[in-house]
Structures are given as structure tokens and as C-alpha cells.
Amino acid sequence: MTSDKTFSRRAVIAGAGAVLAAPAVVKAQAQVLKIANLVPRSGFFAQAGQSMHRGALASPALLAELGYKVEIVHIDTESNADVARTQAERAINDGCHVITGAFDSGHTLAIAQVAEQRQIPFVVNVAAAPQITEQGYKYLVRNFQTGGQLVTNGLRLIKDVTDAKGIKLETAVFLHANDTFGTAQRGAMDAIWPRVNLPIKLVESIAYDPRAQDLSVEVTKIRSINPDLVMCVTRASDAIKMVRDMVRQRFQPKAIISPGSPGFYDEEFYQALGPLADFLLFGLPWVNPKSAMSQAFEKAFQKANPNNRFAPDGFNAGFTFEGFLIAAEGFKKAGTTNGPQLMEAIRGVNIAEHVMIGGPIQFDAKGQNVNIGSAMIQNIKRTPTVVFPSAVAVTEPVLPLPAWQGRS
């Protein structure tokens, strides 16, 4: 018996095409958004990466409560841009629909290239390098301030908070790490300082190696200048060294304020310095203590991480959560995981209720969130506490800096 069915070459090619396209069709119709969260959980940035990871562990419960269906894939970039690039490729091959991350600007740029080539949305949660949103990437949005915005907002907050307290600061020294972030902040400071008209004379900028064993010489140098204000761009380990050497050298400025950098709010900073960690100030985008979603997220965080305090992790965890929230909202709007359609929906989100301080999450044509806010935070009883602006503050700032000696 012979079959009367014949297969034309065209039919075979169409059939093969359908088989090959099937995973993409299935992917496009997925009911759950698969998000790859790439953060540096080991290596040089491990402390921040672990903090973000704790936020990632807490997020699914709250997202589910809010009606979003997401699956989060946790990936370690090992503080290495090459690993970040490779892992982004791998995550896409494994069927992830969106990438979030990646804390370090260099890692972020490496992932952005992959996302662009593969047409997969990339929601940047923390990374400040201006070029991230200046290079014309179509598959990227950033829910974080640029380095310039961090410094501008940080300096404005210095003026506002000193004006509010009636404190006069005449001279300042700027101390910064000589890594990518610190050098970018120095560039922003050089460009922005003359424009903000602060009534303070910037006497000197000092770059230091963040991998140095101590900052005794740097502090000796600052002590010899004796400024009223020390502005610094640090991370936790070098911030510890800086304060420790200031106390040992009995150097007491009127204020120590970071105009937009991490370091002062990490748990290791509080553990290492105890009461000496108190009263330092920093201007940063921060968790809104008065938002209902922040409070819900804090509860979810404590449940997922019972051994960690939310307040020191709030910055990293909050931005991590918001990265997922943006992706999930985009998915809800688009109703598909198809890259170009999902990206279009993500770029068009308008999320009024969220965790970090600021207006609704909305992106401009370059993919930059235009409504992200900053606050002045002060360490009070070893807890980062919002002290300015008053709309979101929970207590009054303490200025000038109380003496190092006699704290308990």
C-alpha cells in the first residue's frame, strides 16, 4: 500500500521552521516571567552583592502578593565583568526573559551589550555610570541615578541640611576611592561643585586606593588641612579605615558627609565601628520609610532573612526589588515575554506605588528613570535613618558631628 500523501520541499522547510520556532512561541506565551538577577555575590563587590541577593530572596513573596507571576534565577557575577557577560548569555540561553542587575557599572555595560544583541530587556537596578543610558541601548532601562545626579543631589542636600541646622562650614576636603565609581564621582564633583554655589571652599581632593591596608596617611593629610567638612566617596571597608584613622588621630571635623556613595550604611560598618559609626551623613536614593510598599517589603525581607536587619540592606534590597517590580509590571502590560514587545511595555511603565523615595517610576527616551529621589540619611544608633527632606524624614539631623570620645 502506498500513501498518496506527498511532502513538497516547501512543506518540509515550513515544518522544520515551525519545530525550530516552537520554543520561541512557547516562550512568548509563558505564564510566568523568568528573571535572571545578576549580582556580584563573591569577589570584590561581594558584600553589596550579598545584600542585593537578600533583597532578591525577599521579593517573590511580595510580588506574588501584588499579583505578579515571576520566577527569579539567582546568578553570581563574581565581581568580574567577563563573568557577568558570559552569565547573561547563559541566562538567556536558559530561557530567562528579562535580566536585572548588576551593581557595578562595568558589569552593567558588559551585560547591556548581550541584552542588546539578544533583544532581551535589561532592567538596571544599581549602576551610576552616565554612559549606561547615553549609548543608545534600546533594551535597557535604569532605575538608578547617574553619578552626576548622585553628586548634584548629594551637594544640594548638604546645603539644605546645613541651612536647616544653621551650621556654617567654611572649608571642605573631598576624599574618594580611585576605582571606576570613585573616579567618576570625582569627575562629577569637579564639574558640578562650581555650579551648585555652596558657600564652602573645596580645599583639596584626595584619591586613595580602596585596597590599601589603612588610610592613615590620607587622614594625616586631611588633618593637616583641618577642614570643617570631609566629603567622601567610599565603600564599607575603606569607610571603616577612614573613621578608624580619624579617631586614632583625634581629628574631629564638624561634619562627615558622603554626597552619594555607599559605605556608611552597611552592617559591617556598624559592626566594626559601633558607636563611632553614628552621626555620619550621606545623601542617596533611599527606601521611603513612609511608603506602604516599603513597609510590606521590610516584612517580606525579615521573613526571608531573619538574621539580617532590613535598614542596612534597604538600599540594595530596595533597588533589587524595584528591578523585579518594573519587569513584572512590564510583563503584565505586555502580556507576552517576547523581547521587543516586553521591552516596549517596560519602557512605558508608570508605577506610582513603590519602595524607593521619588515619584512614579517612569523612563525617558534614553531609558532613565526621571523621578528618582534622594534623601539625607544619618546613622543614629547604628541604623541608617532618613533625616531630610522633612516629607520623608523620620527624625531631626544631628549636626555638628558629636565628639568621637565619650560615645557609648
Next chain:
Amino acid sequence: MLWSLYGNVLVQGILTGLVYGLMALGLSVIFGVVRVVNFAHGEFAVVAMYAAFVLFKQFGLDPFVSLLPIAAAFFVLGYGLQRTLINPFVSRPEHEQFILLVGLAIILVNGSLMVFGPDARSVNLPYSFDSWMIGEIIVDKVRVFAAIAALAVASLLFAFFRFTQTGVAIRACADNLVGAAVVGLDVKRLYALTFGLGMACVGAAGALMVTLTDATPMIAPAFTLLAFTIVIIGGMGSMAGAVVGGLLIGVVEAMASLVIAPSMKTMVSFGLLVLILALRPQGLLGRRA
């Protein structure tokens, strides 16, 4: 005043340099005798820092006290490592030794990361933040204690090699291995003793270092690099060279921070390394091969 600024920086450089010297001493001792370059040197120092941290947190033991049991434990660890893991590699090509020790270093760093996490762990002693004012010079108490302890440990080691029979036997092994074997010295045992002594130095240096800086897994490669720089400047295998090299690096880095820029100090110490390699390849106190 300018002179007090330079004076402060010079004192800090000397005090830090002495601890650097002790850190490098272990590497120099091991290389000088066993001819194995310990590429896991900094990683072992970090393990010692964590040991001091744990002893402080659990038992309130001051690192200046706990350095003794830590050094003893590291001696035993070094002895055992040499007899079991390192010894089979002593006569093998250098690249095989390199792979072994780098592998060990990776295990130590990631093991520390798994056990202690990435956060910096610090030991805050009652005098951690105290200092003396000598005229216009401020001297940190903890740095002075660390420098004195480093000098004491180095002196003990020098005395051991100079005045004990075992020390003389180890020096004989370093000078002429075949001759030492011919006269009946137990070379394998002496190698293990030397590795143990080198590791005891690393243990003591790690315990001292935790009083000056915080323990994190990620500082280990920096310690290894620092120790290598010092040992090459001082002279590979020269114990006095390690101490002199440490002092030199401490002072040069401190002065470079002041005169040029703090962020350039590492570049200056590497510049010094290149200069010494060019002018005196065997190092300041090393002997020509």
C-alpha cells in the same frame, strides 16, 4: 606644620612596615630553605586573621595574646602540609608547585567566603582607637604594639636559626642540600620544620594584622603580592632582607602618599621593585645564585 606632617607619616610608615616585614618573613623562610614559593601565603594570613577574630569573639582573647596559639597551630598545620601535600611537589617543576599552591589559595579564599561571608570582620580592642601625642607626632597605640610584637617574633626566629642546633641544621640544608644529606641530616623533617616555622610567622603576622585592618577573604591576594614585593626587594630567602624590605615598603608607600598622591603609593612600591631588580637582581640583602 610641615615637619610634623612628614614626621607623622614617617612614623606610620615605619610601624606598618615592621608588620609587613613579619608578613613577608614566612614566605622568605620557606623559599630560602625548601625552595617552594608559597603562592597561598596571603590566603593563609587571612585564615590567621579569621582565627584571631574567632578567638576574640568567642573567648575575648586579645590578638596580641592569641598570636601565640595561632602561631603554634599554624606551625603544626605547616608541618603537616609539608609532609603530606607539599613534599611530593618539592622536586617537581615549578609550574606544578604553582598550580598546587594557587589551587590551595582558591580553596582557602572561597572557604573563608563560605564560612564568614564577604563582610569585613574586625577586632575592636579597648585601645584600638587610642594614640599617644609625642610633641606634634601622633602615634597609634595599636600600631606600636603590633610593631613591637612583629620585632619580637622576628628576633625569636633569628635567634632560633642562629643559636639552636636545629636552626643550624636547617641553614645547612639551605646552603648545601646534598652535603646536609650526606652528613646524615633528616632533610624531609627539616623541610617540614621550616615550612612549619614559615607558617607560624604567617599565623603571627595575620593575628597582628587583624588589629590594624579588617579580615575579608578578598584582601588575601593583596597580602600575597605585598609579601612577594617585599621578599624580592629584600632578597629571596634572606630573613633580614624580608624585615628590611618590609620597612622600606612601609616608609616608601607612606612618603609617596604624601609627596605624590595616596592612590599612587602602590605604583611607587612597584617602581622600587623594578629599580631594585634592574640594579641588584638578588635583592638588597640577597646572595647571588
